[in-house]
Amino acid sequence: xxxxxxxxxxxxxxxxxxxxxxxxxxxxxxxxxxxxxxxxxxxxxxxxxxxxxxxxxxxxxxxxxxxxxxxxxxxxxxxxxxxxxxxxxxxxxxxxxxxxxxxxxxxxxxxx
Amino acid sequence: xxxxxxxxxxxxxxxxxxxxxxxxxxxxxxxxxxxxxxxxxxxxxxxxxxxxxxxxxxxxxxxxxxxxxxxxxxxxxxxxxxxxxxxxxxxxxxxxxxxxxxxxxxxxxxx
Numbered sequence: 001x002x003x004x005x006x007x008x009x010x011x012x013x014x015x016x017x018x019x020x021x022x023x024x025x026x027x028x029x030x031x032x033x034x035x036x037x038x039x040x041x042x043x044x045x046x047x048x049x050x051x052x053x054x055x056x057x058x059x060x061x062x063x064x065x066x067x068x069x070x071x072x073x074x075x076x077x078x079x080x081x082x083x084x085x086x087x088x089x090x091x092x093x094x095x096x097x098x099x100x101x102x103x104x105x106x107x108x109x110x111x112x
Numbered sequence: 113x114x115x116x117x118x119x120x121x122x123x124x125x126x127x128x129x130x131x132x133x134x135x136x137x138x139x140x141x142x143x144x145x146x147x148x149x150x151x152x153x154x155x156x157x158x159x160x161x162x163x164x165x166x167x168x169x170x171x172x173x174x175x176x177x178x179x180x181x182x183x184x185x186x187x188x189x190x191x192x193x194x195x196x197x198x199x200x201x202x203x204x205x206x207x208x209x210x211x212x213x214x215x216x217x218x219x220x221x222x223x
Binding site (some may be wrong): 059093 | 113118144146149154155156157161201209210211212213214215216
């Protein structure tokens with residue numbers, strides 16, 4: 001089992017560009033969570049998805065951010081028109097039972 | 113919503129000593145409390161967890177205690193080693209819901 005796979009590991013975007021972060025959950029896991037970690041801070045919940053459904057997006061900024069988890073393929077976190085404040089590590093976690101989570105290695109987004 | 117506070121923010125101990133990290137939570141409905149270890153530039157890794165029907169759980173040098181009445185839980189690491197140096201995060205959730213994390217404790221173990 002390859003674990004939770006996130007790509008890219010590092011992503012550099014200029015202000016105003018779009019960032020697409022991908023997360024492939026562990027085999028058999030149908031629950032995906034996205035968290036954001038600012039430098040020297042804890043992990044903040046963003047969104048919880050199941051296949052083709054957004055279950056809880058209470059931590060997601062209302063503008064520029066969107067997430068999906070299609071029937072086929074990875075979950076995508078999309079940030080439009082990135083700003084410097086979006087620079088952070090974005091972690092995806094997956095679960096089969098909605099209790100224990102496995103985290104991916106994260107995508108480190110740098111906005112220049 | 114749930115709020116988790118974690119103390120201390122930094123902790124330095126001598127190798128072989130014990131380390132204790134404490135967390136409090138606000139939502140009495142929370143019933144799952146995991147602890148994660150995160151090394152620099154790496155993913156958070158689950159090291160131990162406890163559910164609300166248990167007061168204490170131990171795994172070798174690591175133990176977690178839970179006081180539901182006071183709404184706090186603690187991580188205890190005994191016989192610390194330099195490789196224990198990392199940032200530790202507590203979290204709380206209502207089972208099957210999202211994790212709410214504390215702000216982290218940077219543990220340094222000096223040889």
